[in-house]
Amino acid sequence: MPEDGSRPPPTRPNAFYVQTSRQPQPGLLPPVDRCTGVVVVHLREGFDPRAVGDAIAACPSAPAPPSADAESLVAFAGRSAAVHRPEVLHVVVGIGTHRFGAFFPDSPLPKRLGEFEELCSADGRHRFPATGGDVLLHVKSSRQDLVVGVVEHLRRALGRQVAPGGFALQYGATAPDGRNSFGRPDAGSDPRSTANPSLDVGPVCRAYPFGEETYRAEHLPEQLLRACGPAGLRRRQELAARDLHADLGRIATSCIGDEDSAHLNGSFCLVQRFLHDLGAFEALPPEARDAVFGRRSQDGARLGDDGGDPVRALPRAHVVRARVRMTETDGRADPSPCLQNGPGASLAPLQIYRQGAEFTDGDGTRGTVFVAYARYCDTFDLILLRMLGRVAVWPGSPPDVDHLLEFTTATTGQYFYVPNLEELAALSEHPLPRDGTDPF
Ligand code: HEM
Numbered sequence: 511m512p513e514d515g516s517r518p519p520p521t522r523p524n525a526f527y528v529q530t531s532r533q534p535q536p537g538l539l540p541p542v543d544r545c546t547g548v549v550v551v552h553l554r555e556g557f558d559p560r561a562v563g564d565a566i567a568a569c570p571s572a573p574a575p576p577s578a579d580a581e582s583l584v585a586f587a588g589r590s591a592a593v594h595r596p597e598v599l600h601v602v603v604g605i606g607t608h609r610f611g612a613f614f615p616d617s618p619l620p621k622r623l624g625e626f627e628e629l630c631s632a633d634g635r636h637r638f639p640a641t642g643g644d645v646l647l648h649v650k651s652s653r654q655d656l657v658v659g660v661v662e663h664l665r666r667a668l669g670r671q672v673a674p675g676g677f678a679l680q681y682g683a684t685a686p687d688g689r690n691s692f693g694r695p696d697a698g699s700d701p702r703s704t705a706n707p708s709l710d711v712g713p714v715c716r717a718y719p720f721g722e723e724t725y726r727a728e729h730l731p732e733q734l735l736r737a738c739g740p741a742g743l744r745r746r747q748e749l750a751a752r753d754l755h756a757d758l759g760r761i762a763t764s765c766i767g768d769e770d771s772a773h774l775n776g777s778f779c780l781v782q783r784f785l786h787d788l789g790a791f792e793a794l795p796p797e798a799r800d801a802v803f804g805r806r807s808q809d810g811a812r813l814g815d816d817g818g819d820p821v822r823a824l825p826r827a828h829v830v831r832a833r834v835r836m837t838e839t840d841g842r843a844d845p846s847p848c849l850q851n852g853p854g855a856s857l858a859p860l861q862i863y864r865q866g867a868e869f870t871d872g873d874g875t876r877g878t879v880f881v882a883y884a885r886y887c888d889t890f891d892l893i894l895l896r897m898l899g900r901v902a903v904w905p906g907s908p909p910d911v912d913h914l915l916e917f918t919t920a921t922t923g924q925y926f927y928v929p930n931l932e933e934l935a936a937l938s939e940h941p942l943p944r945d946g947t948d949p950f
Contacts, residue, residue, distance in 0.1 A: 532774045532775050532930045532931065532932045532933075533775055533930060533931045534761070534764070534765050534775040534776075534777065534928075534930060534931070535601075535603065535777075535929070535930070535931060535934060536600070536931075537600035537601045537602040537648070537650065538600075538602050538764060538765075538777060538928060539710060539760050539761070539764070540598070540600050540650065541650075541708075541865065542650050542866075543598045543600070543651055543684070544653075544654075544684055544686075545649075545650070545651045545652065545653060545654045545656075545657045545681070545682075545683055545684075546648075546649065546650055546651075546681065546683065546684070546865075546867035546879070546881075547649040547651075547657040547658070547660065547661045547679065547680070547681050548646075548647070548648055548649075548680045548682065548781060548867075548879050548881060549645075549646070549661055549664060549677065549678065549679050549680075550641075550643035550646055550781060550922070550924060551644055551645040551646075551647070551664075551668065551672055551676060551677055552642065552643060552644055552673045552675075552676030552677075552678070553644040553645065553671055553672060553673060553676065554671060554672060554673040554676070555673070557644075558671065559612050559613050560938075560939065561671055562645065562671050562937075563613065563937030563939075564582060564937075564938045565582055565583065565667035565668045565669070566582055566583050566584060566603055566645070566667070566934070566937050566938065567582055567583070567584045567935055567937045567938040567941050567942065568581075568582040568585070568938040568940045568942075569938075569940050570582075570585050581667075582938065582942075583601070583660070583664050584601075584603070584934070586659075586660065586663045586667075587599065587601040587649075587660050587663075590656060590659060594656060597651065597652050597653050597656060598651055599650075599651045599652075599653075599656045599660070600649070600650040601647070601648070601649050602646070602647075602648040602649075602779070602928060603646065603647060603648075603928070603929075603934060604645070604646035604779050604926030604927060604928040605644065605927055605929070606642065606643050606644045606645070606646075606924060606925070606926055606927075607623050607624065607626070607778070607887065607925045607926060607927050608642075609644050610623060610927055613937060614933065614936070618772055620766065620770055620772075620773045620776060621769065621773075622769075622770065622778070622885070622886040622887050622888060623778070623925075623927060624778075624887035624888055624890075624925060626640045626780070626923050626924050626925040627640055628640040628923075629894055629895065629898055629900070630898065631898045631900070631909075631911045631915075632899060632900070632909050635911075636898055636919075637919075637920065638782065638894055638897075638898065638923050639921065639922065639923055640923050640924065641921075641923060641924060642924055643781070643922075643924040643926070645668070646924075646928075647660070647661065647664050648779070648781075648865070648881055649661060650865070654681070657681065661679060665677055678922070680783060680869060680879045681869060682867025682869045682878075682879045683868060683869065684867055684868070685868065690866070690868055690878060691786055691788060691876045691877070692786070692788070692791060692799075692803070692917075693799075693807060694803055694805070694807060694810075695805075695807075695809075695810040696864075707758055707759055707762075707763045707764075707861055707863055708760070709759045709760060710759050710760050710761045711757060711759040711761055711762070713757075713758055714755050714757050714758070715755065715756055715758060715857060715858055716753065716754070716755055716756075716857065717754040717755060717756045717836060717856040717857060717858050718746075718753070718754060718856055718857070722747050722750040722751045724750065725743060725746045725747040725750055726747075727743065730743075738848055738849065742846075742848075742849065749838075749856075754856075756836060756856065756858035758858060758859075758861060760863055762885070763861045763862065763863050763883075763885060764777050764862075764863040764883040764884060764885060765777050765885055766885055766930075767885065769840050769841070773929075773930065773933070774930060775930040776927060776928060776929055776930045777883045777884070777927075777928040778883065778884050778886070778887040778890070778925060778926070778927060778928065779881065779884075779925070779926040779927075779928050780862075780880070780881070780882050780890045780923075780924075780925055780926075781881050781922070781923070781924055781926065782879075782880045782922060782923045783877060783879050783880070783920070783922040784877050784879075784880060784918045784920050784921070785875055785876075785877045785918065785919050785921055786875075786876045786877055786878070786917060786918045787918070787919075788876055788917070790916070790917055791917040800813060801827060801913070802827065802828065802913045802914055802917065803827060803828045803829060803914065804824050804827025804828060804829035804830050805827075813827070821903055821904060822904065825903055825904075825907055825908075825910050826910045826911070826912060827912075827913060828897075828913065828914040830903060831893070831903065831910075832893050832896070832897065832912070833859050834850060834859065834860045834892050834893055834896065835851075835856050835857075835860055836855070836856040836859075836860050837849045837855055837856060841885065841886055841889075842886070842888070843860050843888070843892050845895065845901045847901065847902040847903055847904045847905050847906075847907065848905050850903065851903060851904045861884075862883065862889055862890065862893070864880070864882045865881045865882065865883070866878050866879060866880045866881055866882070878918070883928065890925065897911070897912035897914075897915065898911055898912070898915075
């Protein structure tokens, strides 16, 4: 602390973005545009990781091009983006987290990597199935034909490395008013009404704004004290005394930071496909529809914030189940409801960067392809468990399931590791030269 007693300026935990050659894939940070394509590829048994790596990242003059007529995906997407500028074309490539060792045999596992496992609500009515997937392609564009071009290019480039029926493609779109199938303002559309980060860096906020004093036993309700225990309380006091700051920007939210420098600016991606029962949702009166999400449809305002406690007022609301908070310096969230919602939790939500898109199947079924990026895989784990009611939102609260799950069903689910640019290039023995220009 400076001698005059003033507080030191907040640090920006992820300012590394501009300091390293291990950049995030540039397609990751821009928000969704009008058109989306999401491909989850299942590779054939005994696939050749080098052939797959070349199909993704080889330079056009590689001695063995991925297939007779196809340059690698990265080369094609970069060329396509350059030719069609100023149209938008952003591409992100990931690999199933369980395949990390196959694609990066000489690299340590990312510290916060996790595998997507099937999850179920206590009564078995709601399920998040784990459907696997080895390669992810996420395309965002202002033009559908550009999305189709990149998707079809991947299909050709991967050729016979793909398992029969293993190319699961979902096109999606964002409505002009940015509302999702439920008529709600969603993530990227209105940064004022969402926890979705809208700036690369910042805003930086104090994680434990109430100070050390708050964590003294005499200030805490009996129930919270019991749940924290003396050790938990001491840990919170120590954290508060250190006056930590959290950066709520897109980079800090989605990219691995100094906690795992071997994978700096890599990221984790969750992909889930949901099918909706909009008839049942639309049969509800307007206030009940708002309560499902916990936000007012009209302006996105959070319900129960006006002097009340939204967590207790609407424990089933989607935004209540989905908002998890930092409880540790390295961004770990302690799932205990006491630490999540008692004074022990940080003010800063542990965010994920949501980039879903909406679709309508040929038979009129509506759905959402949910895509989100996060710096830690376990942030997803915790949100999913809270949505299924497997983790309570306050000590002793009933095992409520996210109200939204009454109107939507997940049909797929998988976690992907999104390599930084250096790792992406290393997938091929003949990578594109890095001349500092944006490859997409
Ligand atoms: C069909 C599936 C889903 C739909 C339609 C949906 C829709 C929404 C809507 C309308 C909001 C409020 C507006 C906003 O903040 O953007 C929201 C917030 C949120 N959702 Fe979802 N969501 C879905 C699934 C998920 C899943 C699977 C996760 C995480 C694994 C998730 C995580 C979040 C988070 C973190 C928030 C912000 C909560 C906060 O205010 O702090 N959502 N979602």
